[in-house]
Amino acid sequence: MFVVTSLMALFATIDIALGLRHNLDAFIFYTGPGGPDGEFDNISNWVNVMKTVDTQIMSLIGDGMLIFRCYTVFSGRWKIIVLPLLMWLGDAVLSAIIICITATLRRDAIISQQASLKPFLYSFFVINIILNIITTGMIILRIWSVNKKSSPYVTHVDPQQGCTRLQRAMRIIIESGFIYSALMIATFVCELASSNAIYGVSDVLVVAVGVSFNLIIIRIHWTATSTVSHEVTLSYSLRFVTSSQIAFPQDSLEIAVTPNMEMSHGISGSDSQEVKDGWNAI
Known part of the structure; x- marks a missing residue:
């Protein structure tokens, strides 16, 4: 360009x-x-x-x-x-x-x-x-x-x-x-x-x-x-696999996510790292 x-x-x-x-x-x-x-x-x-x-x-x-x-x-x-x-x-x-x-x-x-x-x-x-x-x-x-x-x-x-x-x-x-x-x-x-x-x-x-x-x-x-203004917008791209590719333990928590979506959070700068760490943990 x-x-x-x-x-x-x-x-x-x-x-x-x-x-x-x-x-x-x-x-x-x-x-x-x-x-x-x-x-x-x-x-x-x-x-x-x-x-x-x-x-x-x-x-x-x-x-x-x-x-x-x-x-x-x-x-x-x-x-x-x-x-x-x-x-x-x-x-x-x-x-x-x-x-x-x-x-x-x-x-x-x-x-x-x-x-x-x-x-x-x-x-x-x-x-x-x-x-x-x-x-x-x-x-x-x-x-x-x-x-x-x-x-x-x-x-x-x-x-x-x-x-x-x-x-x-x-x-x-x-x-x-x-x-x-x-x-x-x-x-x-x-x-x-x-x-x-x-x-x-x-x-x-x-x-x-x-x-x-x-x-x-x-x-x-x-x-x-x-649209961002004074906030920090963090976008996390999600990868999707079929359920047959994942073996869930019986006591695990299964999270259903709609395909072809992007999860975005508008947060203040002071909390950005905490949210990142929490999302990575999930």
Whole structure:
């Protein structure tokens, strides 16, 4: 997660730097025909090409991590992510084609008006939007299923949010997924309309990929830590075996524990070691 976060910060910063350089070239340094418009309309300008590379890489990193999160919440079941992974590979191929065409067009017109680019751009956006909706929906469905099964045993509800931690996690993932998907759809609409607004919206999209990714980490971490307050929360993971594996003496005390549960105690720091020793003794 640290590596991915660092890469997203790097590419988002590069995108801003490239945008600044392009503005300086157009309004200050460019002296050719057409003025600033002539500079901006040069699709194969190295700044335009590098911004395209930056945008495509950011989208691929964000989508790849979304697939990884789906893979993680489904406990490493490869069958679950086969379709999203194939769609991601398709987007990677389309990204490479888009970059190659952008670098070799050598024409004066905005990107969305280039007929040779349109089929690949349309395909990229459609696959990307469907990929995000499917993968985000699968993650939410998995968390909802686990929350439903564990709800009879969950006693802690956040008084401020009025929901359990899993329900809070679902809300966060829905909100973060909506931010990215909405901007992707807006960019696609600008592409369909052949509007210059695609430049501004796509620049926002590059940053939104990192925001939506890190927003999940920050907000879920805050939710987990904010419920602790000044208390110390000790969680003891329990291992379960079948009764046939244990030979109980006749005078022993048999303790029945519901499977798939985690026992947690919120206690003050002064009593933590005593509770630990008592639990270990049990």
